[in-house]
Amino acid sequence: MILPLLLLLASLLQQYGTEAESSHVSKLHLPAVKEQNGVQDSNQEKVITVSGEGMVHSPDFPHTYPRNTVLVWRLVATSNMRIQLTFDERFGLEDPEDGICKYDFVEIEDPTEKTLLGRWCGSQSVPANHISKGSQISIRFISDEYFPSEPGFCIRYSLLPASVSEPEVPAVLPPSLQGAEDLSESVAGLGTLEEVMKYLEPERWQFEMEELYKPTWHILGKSFLHNKKARGGADLNLLREEVRLYSCTPRNFSVSLREELKRTDAIFWPSCLLVKRCGGNCACCSHRCYDCQCIPARVTKKYHEVLLLKHRGVGRGLQKSLTDVLLEHHEECTCVCKDDSD
Template sequence: MILSLLFLFASSVQQHGSQAESSVSSKLHHTTMKQQNGGHNSKHEKIITVSGEGTVQSPDFPHTYPRNRLLVWRLVAAGDGARIQLTFDERFGLEDPEDGICKYDFVEIEEPGEGTVLGRWCGSESTPGKQVSQGNQIRIRFKSDQYFPSKPGFSIHYSLLPAGRPLISGPLSPAPPALQSVDVLTDAVAGFSTVEEVMKYLEPDRWQQDVEELYKPSWQVLGKSFMHPKKSRGAVDLNLLREEVRLYSCTPRNFSVSLREELKRTDTIFWPNCLLVQRCGGNCACCAHRCFDCHCAPTKITKKYQEVLLLRYRGGGRGILKSLTDIALEHHEECDCVCKTHSQG
């Protein structure tokens, strides 16, 4: 009986010890995995307090980085009003983009407070430019998928910019077109005058090739383009279409005005009683889509003098006074669409 009790007690102790060891091992494994992934919380975000200089880089830099990795660093500047400056090492190389978009392996920089992506980079053709945070924080995110890891990866040197210190790098680099929202890209493209300018903005390195490809026949569509001659440069001139819209939207136009109403001289008769003036006219349908109220307004006004016959009744029944006189009328020489914001309303 005593031997049986001792055997049961020993088995219980051994089982309890194994469970404890398994629990400790699980915790250690979980902690190790978090450390390997740069994790600080459930979002795998590692917080770094920036009081001087340091470096954040892809694992094994400058050698091939591992697959299936997600690393996030949030850099927080020490000191009120301080900002953070990031400088990429010239040795930069991640998996190439697809259709100009970094889909698979990339490094991304974001303003945590605004949720604004300052840039996403991949490939190896060029090194990203210097970045400076607008606030006291900035987030760096690195992602690699399970295919085609590259080298050398990336290395980012960070440094502290004390409050009041001017930016050395100038304004922040805007996000590349592929990362911009539809609204932002719409406004950006609308500001260009030619197809060439649009293509140069979208793909600075290959814009000429893209322009040529625009006018190549598409054999996937066997409709009118198959029955009629091939497309050629100038068959449909998009630049001309855009210019026509610009010329006839909000421009100076000839209007006839009543001189009595224009000059507010209701006691006077003019001959001719109407004259032609240039005034802004046309709609503003091409204003920025986020404009609350867009209207055509003059941006340059001049006064032009015109000699006319003036007729005015004399007092006391003495007949009509007849004289030639110069009158000044406003002419609009330049016009533009002006956006009226909510605050101005």
């Protein structure tokens, strides 16, 4: 009787030891969720009550930050205070692609208005200082699984009284408050689409560029190229070709989109485009008439993709979109008597 009891007790002790060892091993292999200036889950935030100065930074700053990281901070102050953010001069994340921060970046958001104040990456320039519009401001850092960089970023925060942080009324109105004529003149003088977006949205232009090029339901416009064959041969042929080029033929003209489309309510960039229009004289006109004039013999309409800006309404900012405009092109030209054309 004693022997079976001893065997049963030994079996129970062995089973308990195995379970305890298994439990111990599983605890050792559980992924350690180490909170570093934030949380790993993008659905959560680390809330920081701001009562003085402090900082948030990428993990291991100023050294290479880890891959696959999502950190979110929400800074909260009392209602009569504003939060000022200042970036450390040492700043470097993965470079953008086509001027847009797609992979590793840090961004600042206004939780009250749910607007993105800016997104930054690369290492060309240190972001400017930011002051919260209300008593809260959010910072979000994301890195993907490729090419981590250094030194990362460090953002220092401090408090300002609400009355001190209120921005002064600028001498020049922001683009969203400018009239159509003034805005059209300002945008027309800019050289690239990137400059246009920086002018319209200096703090969030990269985000706006990314949104602008997201696929939409409409078919993107087509570009048209006119290839002219070079001709060779005898000198007489070359002379005739030169005369033809300056006679009644389709040639490049620049047209103002607002005037051409009669859209004074909108601003286009580029503000002018090249079209083919009939031009030149009719000195070699074969018709026996006193006055020959050059008119189009074949007309086509072609789509051109441009940036369209429109006012949403007072205080609602600008609507920005890529749109197709239909412009008339003259493919063939002919000389006719002026009386016949009338």
